Amino acid sequence: MNKTAPCFFLLFVFGFLNWPFLLITKADDTQRKLYIVYLGDKPHNDHERITESHHDMLADVIKGSKEEAKMQMVYSYRHSFSGFAAKLTESQAKKIAEYPEVVQVIRNRHHKVLNTRSWDFVGLSARVPDNLLHESNMGDGIIIGVIDSGILPNPAFKDEGIGPIPSRWQGECESVDMFDASIQCNNKVIGARFYKDGFEMEFQGNLTDYFKYSDNPSPLDIVGHGSHVASTAAGSFVANATYFGHNFGTFRGGAPRARLAVYKACWYEPTLETQTCTDADVLQAFEDASHDGVDIISLSIGPTMPLISEVDKSSTLAIASFHAVADGIPVVCAAGNEGPVGATVTNVSPWILTVAAGNMDRAFQTIITLGNNKTFSGQSLMTKDGIGFKDLIFGGEYNSGPSEDFRFEASDVEGRVVLCYLMKEATSNVAAYARAVNASGAAAMIVAMPPDDITIYPFYTGNYSLAGVPVIQVDYETGTEILNYCLTSDATPLIKLSSTKILVGKPVAAKVAAYSSRGPNSYVPSVLKPDIAAPGTSILAVSANSDFMTDNAYSLDSGTSMATPHVTGIVALLRALHPDWSPAAIKSALVTTAWNTDTYDYPIFAEGNSRKLADPFDYGGGIANPNGAAHPGLVYDMGRNDYIHYLCSLGYSNGLIYNATADSPEIQNVAGIRGMCPKPIMSILDLNLPSITIPNLRERVTVTRTVTNVGLPVKTVYKAVIKSPLGTKVSVKPKVLSFDYGIKKTSFQVTIKSTKKYNLGYTFGSLTWTDGKHSVRSPISVKTEIVPLY
Numbered sequence: 001m002n003k004t005a006p007c008f009f010l011l012f013v014f015g016f017l018n019w020p021f022l023l024i025t026k027a028d029d030t031q032r033k034l035y036i037v038y039l040g041d042k043p044h045n046d047h048e049r050i051t052e053s054h055h056d057m058l059a060d061v062i063k064g065s066k067e068e069a070k071m072q073m074v075y076s077y078r079h080s081f082s083g084f085a086a087k088l089t090e091s092q093a094k095k096i097a098e099y100p101e102v103v104q105v106i107r108n109r110h111h112k113v114l115n116t117r118s119w120d121f122v123g124l125s126a127r128v129p130d131n132l133l134h135e136s137n138m139g140d141g142i143i144i145g146v147i148d149s150g151i152l153p154n155p156a157f158k159d160e161g162i163g164p165i166p167s168r169w170q171g172e173c174e175s176v177d178m179f180d181a182s183i184q185c186n187n188k189v190i191g192a193r194f195y196k197d198g199f200e201m202e203f204q205g206n207l208t209d210y211f212k213y214s215d216n217p218s219p220l221d222i223v224g225h226g227s228h229v230a231s232t233a234a235g236s237f238v239a240n241a242t243y244f245g246h247n248f249g250t251f252r253g254g255a256p257r258a259r260l261a262v263y264k265a266c267w268y269e270p271t272l273e274t275q276t277c278t279d280a281d282v283l284q285a286f287e288d289a290s291h292d293g294v295d296i297i298s299l300s301i302g303p304t305m306p307l308i309s310e311v312d313k314s315s316t317l318a319i320a321s322f323h324a325v326a327d328g329i330p331v332v333c334a335a336g337n338e339g340p341v342g343a344t345v346t347n348v349s350p351w352i353l354t355v356a357a358g359n360m361d362r363a364f365q366t367i368i369t370l371g372n373n374k375t376f377s378g379q380s381l382m383t384k385d386g387i388g389f390k391d392l393i394f395g396g397e398y399n400s401g402p403s404e405d406f407r408f409e410a411s412d413v414e415g416r417v418v419l420c421y422l423m424k425e426a427t428s429n430v431a432a433y434a435r436a437v438n439a440s441g442a443a444a445m446i447v448a449m450p451p452d453d454i455t456i457y458p459f460y461t462g463n464y465s466l467a468g469v470p471v472i473q474v475d476y477e478t479g480t481e482i483l484n485y486c487l488t489s490d491a492t493p494l495i496k497l498s499s500t501k502i503l504v505g506k507p508v509a510a511k512v513a514a515y516s517s518r519g520p521n522s523y524v525p526s527v528l529k530p531d532i533a534a535p536g537t538s539i540l541a542v543s544a545n546s547d548f549m550t551d552n553a554y555s556l557d558s559g560t561s562m563a564t565p566h567v568t569g570i571v572a573l574l575r576a577l578h579p580d581w582s583p584a585a586i587k588s589a590l591v592t593t594a595w596n597t598d599t600y601d602y603p604i605f606a607e608g609n610s611r612k613l614a615d616p617f618d619y620g621g622g623i624a625n626p627n628g629a630a631h632p633g634l635v636y637d638m639g640r641n642d643y644i645h646y647l648c649s650l651g652y653s654n655g656l657i658y659n660a661t662a663d664s665p666e667i668q669n670v671a672g673i674r675g676m677c678p679k680p681i682m683s684i685l686d687l688n689l690p691s692i693t694i695p696n697l698r699e700r701v702t703v704t705r706t707v708t709n710v711g712l713p714v715k716t717v718y719k720a721v722i723k724s725p726l727g728t729k730v731s732v733k734p735k736v737l738s739f740d741y742g743i744k745k746t747s748f749q750v751t752i753k754s755t756k757k758y759n760l761g762y763t764f765g766s767l768t769w770t771d772g773k774h775s776v777r778s779p780i781s782v783k784t785e786i787v788p789l790y
Contacts (some may be wrong), residue, residue, distance in 0.1 A: 224544025254569015722758025
């Protein structure tokens with residue numbers, strides 16, 4: 001998950017207790033805190049001079065020498081923008097914030113880290129010659145930068161059939177400790193760096209023990225998250241990928257001939273039992289990725305709620321992503337895993353491509369047969385021949401995780417199949433209950449869970465590696481029928497479990513996953529988020545169990561972290577096919593051609609407390625349609641100036657925008673005065689997004705959009721097709737758009753009028769421009785608010 005917006009204004013400053021520089025004592029060490037000092041756009045391209053100026057400024061603040069300043073500085077940011085991360089006291093941080101050239105000073109914070117079938121599902125089968133995969137030569141020549149937890153050796157990262165490293169590449173592979181670049185880097189993995197200074201400042205334990213037992217100070221991926229993400233985006237072809245005894249066929253990433261550059265900025269935090277990525281480390285990773293020459297940056301991480309102003313305080317992702325996009329580098333980020341609650345989506349800056357998660361047309365079916373011959377279907381990965389008839393017992397219902405000493409009585413469950421009910425709050429503890437069942441000698445465990453949680457924990461299904469016992473998941477309806485049989489059977493209740501069959505195709509409907517964070521955008525409701533959805537549930541990719549090139553190890557994981565690299569891979573293919581497209585044009589192509597029904601023309605549902613038809617707050621434009629995005633017909637393009645106008649429309653001061661964009665000739669053209677907002681200030685509703693969102697319609701509103709013809713340079717006519725949201729009437733002027741050799745761009749106005757005189761929740765519609773071959777669809781989201789209630 002991740003932030004955006006001239007976020008370059010926003011700094012994420014790392015919190016660390018500061019220490020008076022002249023009083024270097026042990027107590028002072030414990031008081032230091034890490035801050036990011038953001039200075040806006042870089043004043044020139046002499047990077048050494050920029051760093052020298054950082055040292056001078058810091059030396060002045062701490063009242064020490066330049067050498068002392070160097071000791072206090074953690075990172076100097078100088079390639080994409082100007083700024084630095086330094087250890088400061090609270091008073092020093094307040095002092096430096098008053099310097100006229102400083103845009104913002106902010107304490108550091110942490111971010112959370114959020115495909116053998118999935119690529120066929122979105123239409124990129126390697127067996128079909130006429131699609132974007134082959135049209136783009138599988139992404140050959142494109143460099144994908146992945147900021148995550150590093151990379152593991154695995155056959156998915158081999159370079160067979162891949163040409164030389166692109167000559168524009170300026171990055172490096174760092175050899176250190178357990179990571180030998182001469183072995184683990186090649187023409188596929190061309191870059192590998194790591195950033196630990198920010199993490200070390202925040203870590204409260206013994207760093208020597210940490211790097212001995214928990215993680216490794218190198219680009220090596222200990223937890224597997226980064227490797228899973230990287231291989232999903234651009235893994236090479238690997239035949240016969242297996243998981244728990246099931247052959248999933250040939251594995252590959254979305255752009256199998258693209259190159260990978262990995263930037264390890266996320267570290268396993270044992271006290272939190274998760275990965276954490278500090279602002280300082282992420283910001284430096286962005287810096288290096290942009291300078292190294294990547295074509296795309298992918299981040300399956302993001303901030304937590306609440307969202308924060310992009311200029312006053314924002315995430316590093318917002319700061320760095322603005323500069324990357326301004327330099328023509330698309331930034332793809334996860335929407336977050338806080339669904340199905342509304343307004344939980346993160347990484348909402350308009351220049352970021354924000355990805356929601358869904359499933360695909362695949363299920364892991366295990367047939368459950370009761371002693372009365374009734375059969376049901378569960379989800380699992382049962383191997384071998386399944387389990388023959390065993391005694392069935394009810395293990396109880398649970399509302400939370402088990403205590404540390406929780407046990408089932410062996411005399412009650414040994415050799416039997418245990419049925420347990422887990423309420424919503426307990427579903428994250430499936431593994432703990434499975435371990436307890438396994439310790440008691442049970443043959444298997446059936447878990448009844450809310451329907452929307454069935455696919456959230458695919459790594460708990462099957463012969464769960466830590467539990468050692470087969471776990472079959474069913475919904476409450478099925479669980480209740482099994483329970484009734486168990487409690488009312490005249491004879492000893494029996495149950496049989498078949499081996500798993502992997503179902504693919506029409507029997508399995510596409511859904512937006514319950515965990516995927518939802519809109520509306522809680523910070524700027526008129527900017528639709530998420531932008532797009534992609535497969536993110538039960539995604540097979542490289543596992544942390546890889547045994548250094550000898551073990552072809554994979555795992556099934558779920559989350560918007562897994563959906564994000566699917567879109568990253570698609571963006572790589574689009575970048576290869578259309579190297580002149582801007583990040584905004586690529587986003588527009590994806591949003592306006594996305595599927596609103598699945599590949600079998602079935603409706604897309606959204607999982608949650610109750611299942612419903614999906615809408616733009618669930619999946620943005622829809623499910624990514626790569627082949628449609630390759631030839632969208634029209635795009636809604638934007639550049640740096642448009643994003644500056646966006647910041648102006650939010651009411652940010654001229655001073656902040658001036659400081660953040662100083663010495664940029666392009667900005668002078670925007671405002672006439674460097675960094676100043678134009679007059680009149682543009683309405684935020686007129687930001688040239690490929691969607692229209694009106695959060696407070698009273699009577700009527702008119703918005704303007706501009707489209708660019710990226711189809712063939714021949715005379716083309718597009719006609720408007722309108723689907724008005726409930727309670728509104730939508731009209732467009734003109735209703736027909738004409739393009740030819742001389743006309744590549746044209747504008748139009750959309751008027752949305754309320755037809756109801758009372759408050760309504762959000763309703764949804766669309767505006768589609770079609771020439772008979774292309775359908776350029778923009779989602780419309782409107783909330784009628786006659787009387788403000790909040």
